[in-house]
Amino acid sequence: MTDDQWFQSAVVYQVYPRSFQDCDGDGIGDVPGIVSRLDYLQQLGIDVLWLSPIYTSPQDDNGYDISDYQEIDPVFGTLVDVDELIAKAHARGIRIVMDLVVNHTSDEHPWFVESRSSKDNPKRDWYWWRPPRDGHEAGQRGAEPTNCESFFSGPTWELDEATGEYYLHLFSRKQPDLNWENPEVREAVYAMMRWWLDRGIDGFRMDVINMISKVTDLPDGQPIPGRAPLGNGHPFFLCGPRNHEFLQEMHREVFEGRADKLLTVGEMPGVTVEEAVLFTDPERHEVDMVFQFEHVQLDVREHKWDRVDVDLRDLKASLAHWQNGLAERGWNSLYWNNHDQPRAVSRFGSDDPAHRVAAAKLLGTVLHLHRGTPYVYQGEELGMTNVPFASAADFLDIESVNYHAAAVAAGEDPEVVLANLRLGSRDNARSPMQWDLTDHAGFTTGTPWAAVNPNYTDINAASAVADQDSVFHHYRRLIALRHDEPAVVHGTYQLLAPSHETLYAFTRTHEGTELLVLANFSGDEVAIDDAVPDLASWEGAPLLLGNLSPEVPTTAPLRGWEARVLKR
Ligand code: TEU
16 A cells, blocks of 8 residues: 555544533533543544534534634634644544535625625625526515525525625525635635645545536526425536536645645535546545445435435445445545434444444444445444434424424424434434533533433443443454454455345455455344355354354354454
8 A cells, every 4th residue: 555545544533523522611512622532532543533614603504604714613712722633633643634615605704795795896706696587586486596405495595685696505595605616716715725734634524525516507407396396406516517627626736745644535425436436546636535425325215304214235235336336446435424414323223222232333343344444423433322302492403403494384294304303313413422421421511502312321431441342442443453454454345145134244355365244234143154155164264353242153143233254
């Protein structure tokens, strides 16, 4: 592995700062809180820390609406705190990756304040402005320039009364989209990125970076069943015509000469394997890896609130699709969780107290034994679960709040809407980190901004670190395995028994070493004879890592939620 592929044996830990550790008692996590937990992260063994945004922000979308890219929001701390975090993380051999949110700014960013001030302001073209649709008056129903729907419900255009024009916002109305067609915008973004790299950070997670290039005439989208006349604009802004060009320019302008020490991961909703090969081909100098969404859409039907259970066969096929698709060129990221997704053990495993620990370890085993860079989301290493929200009032995320308001206004049954929120809301991932058995799980001495999951009495870091059989120590062993076992990093991938409904089985092969990974995604015993063609030849192969005790013969049927990694 060349030096500049260091990330292939690295494991990234995502911190959602608002919910990680509060040090000043205001009930919101902060940078000094992250510093105070570096020993814990070092014990886990992670190599990179990705921080969700901590920049100055009105917090409309919990910091993904930035009003100053080069200042830290006081709620999280100061630039001096960040310098301390960088220095102390580096002293532990941990790199720091910041969230880059440049598809849009906050509407309170000075760039947008200027742009909206008049039609002939020099920064007018830094954003997407359009007059009302032909034949319509500004503010009239249907006057939006196109019919496209925002990710956060409603139209993707907002009227600015002062100038009588509409501005584009793929997300909230307080997140106006930057116009990347304008070279001044790109230059300003690149300058800011260089400033952060010069400050000592080690890369970026790039928020919706496959939305920055749009089809410039922004046409109407196909009406969305049940939400017409709102239309689907995705074909006009996902992986747009200049996306590769912009990323290659970014690489030249920002990363040239230092890329081999950095990590860049592009969040790309809707990206295909074919496109990801181009985005992550090292010869093209675009990004090191992407967050793709195929496996986290398998339980979604018409829209994210219309959910079904995941069929393991679909999950296996999807991950294998990406393993095979990026086997020769490019590189995968590997994730079950992040701040936008429900908790994996509740979604893909089992949060039944009888099975939760085994299931959480099993999910970690399956993911970390794939080829790619694994991402651990805060609390995943504890097997933290979805939150038992009591009512709609418990949901704080703008995506949840807007969905609830729009759905109820459209006449949907509030109980159905609440059930949908409990299953799919991003709030599930944003409850405070569960540190110990003290008040508020040790997250804050104040009143937490969001309720702590009441199951913190059973699920918390203090208990986990003290228990060698915990999910925490299983994740620690998985991370160590990636550092020590070349076959985990480089082994070719072969899925076995693709049509088996509850058994997940695959091999990794590298320079004479073969790993066999077996996982039972059910609470019932499952035989493996038919799944593994030459099972007898695995007799007596050492168990590299398992999630249940006592150890049983390596070729014995798998117990409920049992995972086994064999090596020969
Ligand atoms: O998310 C992009 C994105 O597509 C999300 O809207 C995701 O698909 C959805 O939340 C699933 O429920 C990024 C950030 O991760 C997210 O937190 C921000 O809200 C969004 O961009 C806007 O910056």
